[in-house]
Amino acid sequence: MSVHRGHCRCGGVEMHASQAPNFLVYCHCDDCRRSTGAPLLASVAFPKESVVWDNLESLAEYGNQESSRLFCNNCGSPVAQKHAEISDRIVFNTGFMDNPDAYPPTAHTFASKQISWLAMDDKLPLHDKTILIKRG
DSSP: OOOEEEEOSSSSSEEEESSOOSEEEEEOOHHHHHHHTSSOEEEEEEEGGGEEEEEOTTEEEEEOSSEEEEEETTTOOEEEEEEGGGTTEEEEEGGGBSOGGGOOOOOEESGGGOOTTOOOOSOOOBOSSOSSSOOO
8 A cells, every 4th residue: 555645844734645646737726826825836636535634733724615725834834725526635735745756747727827937848738727626
């Protein structure tokens, strides 16, 4: 059984997942940019039932009924996102994972929102909306 681990800067939030990720993506949406302070977010999703929180000492959550962001209330590290429409998964920021090289994105979402000066020539599929959450 493969174990996937992640932790924040101060160690106040730690997790491990026992199942393989089921989604790896770059997101260029405004919400992801603002929540990370970066020009895009690389993320990796795991089935919710496979995620075990090893340390929740400082896990905090901010959001609304549709989605929320998880972060460390001690060091401020962004940790993950929860989305109501995909409540069976937790979407972790790839930078939170102990071995981020193991989770290369397979596509770009909200590609039309990509910042103009950001050069991404990786030849990955480009989607104008999310491919994770199906909206009507």
